[in-house]
């Protein structure tokens with residue numbers, strides 16, 4: 129890994145702004161492909177010590193991330209309104225990767241590759257031209273193509289789009305007594321709903337005495353810190369009793385769930401990636417596997433010399449996501465019922481296929497038919513009226 133040289137203008141074939149999920153996955157894909165062996169690549173990250181993040185995803189069998197995975201689960205608990213069920217995920221597994229683990233792995237992969245440079249710098253502006261210039265706090269960079277994961281939009285004011293936040297506070301706890309089954313994670317538990325809003329608890333047990341417990345909302349507005357902490361305490365007491373625990377780590381997040389068309393500032397020399405490129409699934413807030421797919425598509429486009437490098441979502445699923453967001457922005461109290469019906473009437477494998485945008489039309493229709501009709505019909509009418 130090379131260190132920045134003060135004030136120098138560095139020239140690259142490719143520059144990646146941001147060493148988060150999308151930047152790290154893109155860099156890994158580039159250095160794993162001989163096409164890029166002769167290309168000069170820069171990755172520029174502003175934060176030298178970011179708080180750790182947990183990324184989970186489901187996939188069938190063995191995937192690309194086994195060597196950085198910290199834990200996996202073969203079963204999922206869903207606790208809805210008036211029912212609860214433990215689902216066997218086979219042939220899927222639910223897997224966990226952490227930001228720190230992925231970043232360490234990428235740093236090791238980059239070591240000794242002289243064509244890749246990792247810069248600690250904050251990009252302040254981007255100047256388009258025959259090559260794209262990046263103005264950083266420490267350095268200026270020039271690249272033939274830039275991949276940019278900075279979010280530049282005002283997410284509280286996205287014109288013409290539906291938008292809710294997936295926001296949460298999680299505690300990684302260690303309990304005195306064994307409480308958890310490390311093979312079963314809790315996908316959604318609606319037993320403690322806050323103020324009739326779409327809010328639930330998500331639990332990732334790592335051992336019988338260790339788990340990440342997150343209180344999560346899918347709502348148009350954020351809440352005060354005390355709301356999450358009260359709900360976490362209440363959930364832990366009501367679900368597991370009064371066993372003492374210590375909080376070893378705190379994880380916070382606010383993920384935009386929106387049908388806004390990101391990537392509008394893409395141009396010949398720059399492609400938005402990650403959340404800023406619209407890679408987060410609007411109806412779930414998940415993006416780990418989507419990122420893997422989008423990165424593979426980008427690499428193929430680069431090799432085929434397509435320009436500009438922009439990927440569109442499949443229209444059918446974009447429409448479903450939009451309807452879902454319309455329902456939750458207007459009738460947020462319906463969330464617990466909506467998810468309960470979906471999990472009650474469909475197999476988890478069908479739901480995963482649908483959310484992965486790989487389901488057949490028949491599965492799509494079955495899942496849609498399982499959801500409460502009136503709010504979706506109203507959302508459909510609004511969609512037809514407002515576009």
Ligand SMILES: Cc1cc2nc3c(=O)[nH]c(=O)nc-3n(C[C@H](O)[C@H](O)[C@H](O)COP(=O)(O)OP(=O)(O)OC[C@H]3O[C@@H](n4cnc5c(N)ncnc54)[C@H](O)[C@@H]3O)c2cc1C
Nearest residue numbers: 146148149150173174183184250251381402403414415416
């Ligand atoms: C706490 C949390 C947990 C999540 N859990 C999951 C999950 O379980 N599964 C899932 O699929 N998705 C999850 N998500 C959603 C999504 O996968 C993440 O938000 C993901 O990190 C998005 O990737 P990204 O590359 O767009 O952004 P990031 O990973 O945030 O990366 C952006 C990077 O750019 C850097 N940066 C910003 N500005 C500049 C600048 N001016 N110059 C240089 N660098 C800059 C930032 O420091 C950051 O490292 C989670 C999100 C959060 C916040």
